[in-house]
Amino acid sequence: MRVDLHIHTSPRSLCSHIDPPDLIQEVKRLGLDGFCLTEHQVIWDPHEVDELARDEGIKIFRGNEITTNQGDILVFGYEEDLQGVVPIKVLHNKVREANGFMIAAHPFRGFKTFGIGQLKMNVDQACKRKVFQYIDSIEVRNGKLNEQENDMASQVAERLGLPGTAGSDAHNLDEVGKWITVFERDVQNEQELMEELRAGRFTIGSAR
Amino acid sequence: MVLRFLREKVVEVEPLADGELAVTWKLADDLLEAEIQMKVLPPDLEITEAQARIIRAPHAACASVPDLIEKVEGVRIGPGLRKIVKGLIDGPDGCSTLTAGVLECCNAVILHFTRPGIQAGDGLVLTEEEQIARGRENLKRNPRLVRSCIAFADDSPIMQGLGL
Numbered sequence: 001m002r003v004d005l006h007i008h009t010s011p012r013s014l015c016s017h018i019d020p021p022d023l024i025q026e027v028k029r030l031g032l033d034g035f036c037l038t039e040h041q042v043i044w045d046p047h048e049v050d051e052l053a054r055d056e057g058i059k060i061f062r063g064n065e066i067t068t069n070q071g072d073i074l075v076f077g078y079e080e081d082l083q084g085v086v087p088i089k090v091l092h093n094k095v096r097e098a099n100g101f102m103i104a105a106h107p108f109r110g111f112k113t114f115g116i117g118q119l120k121m122n123v124d125q126a127c128k129r130k131v132f133q134y135i136d137s138i139e140v141r142n143g144k145l146n147e148q149e150n151d152m153a154s155q156v157a158e159r160l161g162l163p164g165t166a167g168s169d170a171h172n173l174d175e176v177g178k179w180i181t182v183f184e185r186d187v188q189n190e191q192e193l194m195e196e197l198r199a200g201r202f203t204i205g206s207a208r
Numbered sequence: 209m210v211l212r213f214l215r216e217k218v219v220e221v222e223p224l225a226d227g228e229l230a231v232t233w234k235l236a237d238d239l240l241e242a243e244i245q246m247k248v249l250p251p252d253l254e255i256t257e258a259q260a261r262i263i264r265a266p267h268a269a270c271a272s273v274p275d276l277i278e279k280v281e282g283v284r285i286g287p288g289l290r291k292i293v294k295g296l297i298d299g300p301d302g303c304s305t306l307t308a309g310v311l312e313c314c315n316a317v318i319l320h321f322t323r324p325g326i327q328a329g330d331g332l333v334l335t336e337e338e339q340i341a342r343g344r345e346n347l348k349r350n351p352r353l354v355r356s357c358i359a360f361a362d363d364s365p366i367m368q369g370l371g372l
Binding site for chain 2: 067069070071072084085109110111112113114115116117118119120121122125126128129130143144145146148172
């Protein structure tokens with residue numbers, strides 16, 4: 001089952017230019033089986049998602065990209081509306097209590113002008129980041145990152161024994177599906193999505 | 209009536225022997241005097257220590273600055289920094305002077321790393337084709353540049369034919 005786990009839509013994510021109905025058509029055109037709506041600090045109402053999905057034959061899951069003092073975290077299975085910058089420890093405790101799932105989003109994203117290459121970061125140093133003590137998985141392929149940044153995330157995930165997911169982080173339609181997570185099993189709902197993520201029953205792919 | 213207002217501001221980044229960067233920010237004007245000291249650890253650019261004090265201020269606002277700035281310890285100087293710092297130390301219970309100071313410290317650290325590259329390119333004389341080639345190389349290294357400015361807009365010479 002081919003799923004883009006990281007997509008932003010307008011107007012819930014102000015930085016996105018993707019209209020949700022257009023997204024459905026693009027996802028179908030790309031041959032994906034589903035996608036996850038991961039807006040910034042807001043989670044979709046399940047009824048609205050059901051209405052959006054209707055009879056389109058596409059699975060739509062809900063997540064939330066939450067800003068913490070240690071960077072952005074993709075959160076699944078946690079419904080509370082958190083505003084502002086959340087300390088990573090606080091988020092960890094809340095999500096753990098809700099039996100949710102946390103993914104460190106684009107952990108090695110650099111600035112537009114410089115990044116880990118210029119800083120000469122190595123894997124040992126990268127593994128020591130505090131954020132990795134609190135998450136369940138690392139986004140090892142993100143459509144907004146360059147190869148070096150994504151490779152570093154892959155190496156860190158491998159070293160720490162954490163599963164590595166992929167998502168496009170699309171803010172424009174033509175970015176959807178750049179990186180996807182390919183699940184071994186069909187996933188019917190968000191609970192099953194988290195089960196498959198926890199079990200690591202997936203690989204990385206691309207629809208473009 | 210002639211109003212006179214003088215302001216001096218300085219921010220410095222100094223590499224230390226242990227590899228950390230010491231950042232000092234000082235502001236003094238006719239109303240306010242404040243300073244921030246930070247230490248930043250490369251390569252992750254984590255703020256390992258942060259201290260601040262308001263030496264002179266016209267009102268009681270920002271009295272909690274010494275406690276407030278501790279919130280930025282552990283934060284990394286990286287993308288999303290502005291949002292994170294503002295979220296931690298600005299707002300009704302925060303201090304906008306401190307926020308501005310911390311962000312200026314972080315900008316100074318960023319410049320510490322970007323300035324050599326900019327200076328290296330300053331003396332180069334490139335043909336249009338070479339400029340386009342360099343732009344495309346930049347795009348390859350950093351996909352976030354796509355559509356980030358007019359040089360990387362969809363109809364720009366750099367983007368044409370790339371199919372991004």
